[in-house]
Amino acid sequence: MASLDEGWADPARLYREGRRARLLLDAAREAAADSVGCRPDELVFTSSGTRAVHSGIAGALAGRRRVGDHLIVSAVEHSSVLHSAAAHEVDGGAVTEVPVDRGGAVDPDAYAAALRADTALACLQSANHEVGTEQPVAEVAAACRAAGVPLLVDAAQSLPWGPVEGDWSLLTGSAHKWGGPSGVGLLVVRKGVRFAPPGAVDERESGRAAGFENIPAVVAAAASLRAVRAEAAAQGARLRELTERIRARVPALVPDVEVVGDPVRRLPHLVTFSCLYVDGETVLHELDRAGFSVSSGSSCTSSTLTPSHVLRAMGVVSEGNVRVSLPLGTEEAEVERFLDVLPGVVRGVRDTLGAPVEGGSGDADAVTVDALGMSCPLPVIELARAIGRVRVGGTVTVLADDEVAAVDIPAWCWTRQQEYVGERPADRGVAYVVRRSS
């Protein structure tokens, strides 16, 4: 609020309001650099975290154009990183996507193996935004350093909790992710990293972020990062206990649930689980009616949502996905109320959809189920109903044209310990073949 009054002027101007704005901007840069663990002249403020990522990746790729045009990303990066990678491919560049394990983490050795002589840039998030899994950034940074390749770390998720460890070269963040205002991101480029901002530039922010600086928001962003960090240890321990409670109790309260993400190396405030045989949006709407604002990586019914690429890369069920992000200061009683409400919400949605009772001792050798025209979670519900009609060793073939089935049917098999045989094109849609194992 104070900086709205004090910091509205142009910091490039010589009159007093301009000089005061410049002082505020410089102080905010020093505070943010201190929180990040870099020099003030290595940090510029951008208009969003997405802009920081887009500019950081494009600038680093352009700066190392002579080395090559190979870019490495993990499969579970934020969409801003993957959009940058897609734009790089459109421009003729090469991209390697490093896969993750079922917990959502990259293997540092697999990441290191992707480094090539023509690798211009490598990108790895500090922690995943959908499932909370922390990535082995320090190990990957060491491998990149050994290969002479700069590593860009998207630290949007972890910056509220502490600086990023390891010998990274570029780093991005987003103020609204740490409770700061919208409209502020940060981009750090370590001294010595080749960087060439593409497109039109101006004299502001070392030529790395064009346009009139949003100083009131920048000041609020730096102040809020400092404030959040001051409480990070205490809040982190408290929220970790609460998310641990959700992780432990949801599977006991709700049948057919998978909690996803690494149980130990994870962000303190985030927990994600998938409920079989429901669609995430309906669960989300019911929780919203009960006063809980949660997100979902499902895309069963909404035409505007695509199924989460993170859940897909992890190979876990995307249907009935619920992501709970606890704000700082969340009370234990609110978590308990959530745990009270959730089972009834899921049960209600399952009742409406006619969710299957699994089991049965059918004797058919092979059953084909027509789920054409059905959208998530119905193809999986049809599969679960049919599996009881075949003998152990028999197969169920599901015909489906909902693309989410390609994620959820294999993931269902992994969860239910049935054998996923494979998929093949059918006259209409795709035929997914599952063998009953037990």
Added chain:
Amino acid sequence: MASLDEGWADPARLYREGRRARLLLDAAREAAADSVGCRPDELVFTSSGTRAVHSGIAGALAGRRRVGDHLIVSAVEHSSVLHSAAAHEVDGGAVTEVPVDRGGAVDPDAYAAALRADTALACLQSANHEVGTEQPVAEVAAACRAAGVPLLVDAAQSLPWGPVEGDWSLLTGSAHKWGGPSGVGLLVVRKGVRFAPPGAVDERESGRAAGFENIPAVVAAAASLRAVRAEAAAQGARLRELTERIRARVPALVPDVEVVGDPVRRLPHLVTFSCLYVDGETVLHELDRAGFSVSSGSSCTSSTLTPSHVLRAMGVVSEGNVRVSLPLGTEEAEVERFLDVLPGVVRGVRDTLGAPVEGGSGDADAVTVDALGMSCPLPVIELARAIGRVRVGGTVTVLADDEVAAVDIPAWCWTRQQEYVGERPADRGVAYVVRRSS
């Protein structure tokens, strides 16, 4: 303030805070579109006016790549437009810069003559940001339309006063220019205009402005534009009278002053003048001490400022340049106090520099003045001192290595009605030759 509380959430989310944010964003877009005079689905919010210009030009050029790579700009565009043009040239594109007259306006016929078969885009500001001159946008838009070339109008300066007339194709604006918050620009792309945003994009703002929307600022921007417009007619008339007073009285109060910019077709709140034989920064600092925050297009002493490309293109004196921008609500008494203070400030600076008394009846045929190593305004002061030492018809040659001399010596000649003969390279610096006419 209200939208900081109500609009912090992600408008892409389905829970109630997200839906409320979406409603606020939609309402802001409708209000802004109404003020601009376009359809809501033609308008996106960007993170600054500069970003709107950079994205608008790059997107329009990319969208018409098949037509050609020729870009037209006026010589007095905002730096964001000229930076985009420079980036386009670096990428191999062709740029034509249309000159302006001494009042700062382009000639519509000259602009139309620059249109070519391979012209992808034309750009023209609605009014100039340094001298306030309004451009003939409607005439130029008609010529562009006849040639099938889209016209992008940088309307940052004029949007507070009213919509842009004429059949333009793209339009940009900046909220902090109309008294709104930092961190909001707008980009309008008329339906039917080919547009291909370059680089990484995301699903936000129709794919034309990536990154989390800054909804609190967007709401404030739209509301402030509406509020400013409601008062525009009354405030415009009032401020025009006050700037007219400055235009009329400054030349009477201060010797050797030139008021620049079109006296009639101009913004109501802006007035610019140049004072011979002083440097603009010192005048600016003295006015700042007296409580007046003005800008300057001079760059006599500051290493960080370049001389105004606008004044250079107009061919007017850049030394001692003072730009007065009256905020809404400026009182008559404040203007009177400014007019009281200004003459003493300029006189004080001139006394310190030893400003010349012109005239004299020298009889030399030719005098050479060594102003090497001197910076603006000293070379012009040396010239003014020397002109009295030669006969009418005689010449003064000024040796100078300050690049601003190339602007200010010809402009001084125009102002003093002396003949500017020309310039040539010298052993050191440049030799500027002036013939005494009277």
